[in-house]
Amino acid sequence: STSMAYIATRENCCILDERFGSYCPTTCGIADFFNKYHLTMDNELQEMDRILRQITN
Amino acid sequence: EHMSQSTCQYEKSWPICADDDWGTKCPSGCRMQGLIDETDQDYSHRIDTIKKLLAENQNNYKK
Numbered sequence: 754s755t756s757m758a759y760i761a762t763r764e765n766c767c768i769l770d771e772r773f774g775s776y777c778p779t780t781c782g783i784a785d786f787f788n789k790y791h792l793t794m795d796n797e798l799q800e801m802d803r804i805l806r807q808i809t810n
Numbered sequence: 811e812h813m814s815q816s817t818c819q820y821e822k823s824w825p826i827c828a829d830d831d832w833g834t835k836c837p838s839g840c841r842m843q844g845l846i847d848e849t850d851q852d853y854s855h856r857i858d859t860i861k862k863l864l865a866e867n868q869n870n871y872k873k
Contacts (some may be wrong), residue, residue, distance in 0.1 A: 779836045780837045780838065780839050781832055781833050781835075781836035781837070783842050783846075787845065787849075794853055798853065798857070798860070802856065802860060802863075805863040805864060806863070809866075
């Protein structure tokens with residue numbers, strides 16, 4: 754993964770208008786990412802927890 | 811300044827969203843931050859539990 758900020762340019766953003774300042778993801782994008790992250794993490798944590806409890810028994 | 815209860819209710823009488831609204835109409839940033847923080851707390855707690863279990867079991871096997 755990269756920690757570099759995504760900066761809007763003429764090439765990657767067809768609605769770019771500098772008068773509106775810098776561009777950020779919408780909260781819909783944030784919610785979509787959050788959902789994906791949430792599902793993956795939830796499954797992985799559940800699985801790790803399950804395996805560890807199996808070892809304990 | 812705080813809005814009166816009636817103004818607040820009036821301003822919330824929006825129509826129910828359609829699927830097509832996703833992308834043009836989005837959740838509040840405050841709400842998203844709250845959900846993210848809540849989930850982060852939940853996961854931190856669960857990770858700590860896993861760490862604890864792991865450490866306990868490691869010690870049991872060493873004996």
